[in-house]
Amino acid sequence: MPAFMPTPQTVEIETADGVTLRCRRYRRPGARAVVCGHGQASTGYEFDLPLSGFNLAEKLYRLGYEVWIMNFRGAGHPPWQSDADGWRNSGDQQGTLDLPAVIDRVIEETGMPPFYIGHSFGGMSLYIYLQGCVPDPDDPTRVIRDPEVALERNKKIAAGLTAGSPITMAEEESDWMEKLRRHPWAQAVMKRVARFLIKRARRKPVIPIGRISVWFGFRHPRLTRIIMSSALLSMYLKPKNMGPEACGLFGTWAGGDVTCLHLAQTIQTVMTGELTSIDPEGNRFLSYAEGMGNITAPLAAAAGTKDFMRPIDIEKGVLGSASSERTLFLPINGCGHIDMLYYLPLTEITSWMEWAAKNA
Numbered sequence: 001m002p003a004f005m006p007t008p009q010t011v012e013i014e015t016a017d018g019v020t021l022r023c024r025r026y027r028r029p030g031a032r033a034v035v036c037g038h039g040q041a042s043t044g045y046e047f048d049l050p051l052s053g054f055n056l057a058e059k060l061y062r063l064g065y066e067v068w069i070m071n072f073r074g075a076g077h078p079p080w081q082s083d084a085d086g087w088r089n090s091g092d093q094q095g096t097l098d099l100p101a102v103i104d105r106v107i108e109e110t111g112m113p114p115f116y117i118g119h120s121f122g123g124m125s126l127y128i129y130l131q132g133c134v135p136d137p138d139d140p141t142r143v144i145r146d147p148e149v150a151l152e153r154n155k156k157i158a159a160g161l162t163a164g165s166p167i168t169m170a171e172e173e174s175d176w177m178e179k180l181r182r183h184p185w186a187q188a189v190m191k192r193v194a195r196f197l198i199k200r201a202r203r204k205p206v207i208p209i210g211r212i213s214v215w216f217g218f219r220h221p222r223l224t225r226i227i228m229s230s231a232l233l234s235m236y237l238k239p240k241n242m243g244p245e246a247c248g249l250f251g252t253w254a255g256g257d258v259t260c261l262h263l264a265q266t267i268q269t270v271m272t273g274e275l276t277s278i279d280p281e282g283n284r285f286l287s288y289a290e291g292m293g294n295i296t297a298p299l300a301a302a303a304g305t306k307d308f309m310r311p312i313d314i315e316k317g318v319l320g321s322a323s324s325e326r327t328l329f330l331p332i333n334g335c336g337h338i339d340m341l342y343y344l345p346l347t348e349i350t351s352w353m354e355w356a357a358k359n360a
Helices: 056-062 092-110 121-130 147-156 176-182 184-201 209-219 221-228 244-253 260-272 289-294 311-319 339-347 349-359
Strands: 009-014 020-026 033-037 066-069 115-119 133-136 139-145 159-163 276-278 284-287 299-304 327-332
Touching: 009 092, 020 056, 020 092, 033 056, 033 092, 033 121, 056 066, 056 349, 066 092, 092 121, 092 133, 092 147, 115 121, 121 147, 121 159, 121 289, 139 284, 147 289, 159 339, 159 349, 176 184, 184 260, 209 221, 209 244, 221 244, 260 276, 284 289, 299 311, 299 339, 299 349, 311 327, 327 339, 327 349
Parallel strands: 033 066, 033 115, 115 159, 159 299, 299 327
Antiparallel strands: 009 020, 020 066, 133 139, 276 284
16 A cells, blocks of 8 residues: 555444444545445455555545445455345345445544445445435335435435446447347346346355455466456456456455345346346345436446446436436446446546536
8 A cells, every 4th residue: 555545444334234334444534535335246445456556545545535445245355344144135235224324424424425436236326325215114125215315315425426337228229239138048048047046045145256256366366367367358347458467456356245136136137127126035126217316416427438338328327317417427438347447547537526526
């Protein structure tokens, strides 16, 4: 860590359902905080990769901000790891329980609403949060939307930036990937995989991606760099934008365990073209796409032009459906889903922070 950065503090935060989350805080007294939320099957190391030039926390701190890096429930590596509560959660709990607890704590500690940067499902969790989604008091496995909660939460976010975080698939433009998604064979495969994951969740609810990535990365660092830099992962990241060392470190540190239910929810989102809540039996209930009108906080959305998450789905599906009058679209040329996160700070983060400060 550069000399100008303070020693990070691990902050424990308890959610409304009793789960302990652990955040890494780079304290800067008197400064506005930026909260960073990682993607699915990842960890807060996405934003704190131990490599100069590929560390978003360092860049934000240089710009004068205090930085809080989340680990959603179950994510992270000891001692900076959040509790999992049985690994029976989906992505719903990230927006309905985890983010509310962290945002409230940040405001309590700093005295002002923070900025928020979310990557992939970390950004989708912001949509869920800002819509005012909460667990149903009569059935905590289901999610309901509360307009009064939405009004209050939108006041607690000074401005948000999501990166590679769609909410729905635009139908008016069909490229080869969209046609593949809709193909009957692809639909049948996704449906079968989702059912398998939901059934597996009752016996073995967690897929230990993070534990495997750390174990393998430390024992075979060179092979990890080769694998993460290979064409096999070209849909996930563009290795030429990162280089072998950054790819290897990402593959080692940023991989996180994921629940079967959360992965099934993601597959169902791709299958149907819309993110919805899900219960332990795989039933879909609340459409998050239909709640985007509840979002009034300043909202920016970044999209890699080479990402499998299509820019049109983010520009039109997200910014085109939110009620906020202060929106900004950031196309990141030549970038995929992961490398966008590291390219973004180098070219766009300063201008976005200026936009965010102006609209906060």
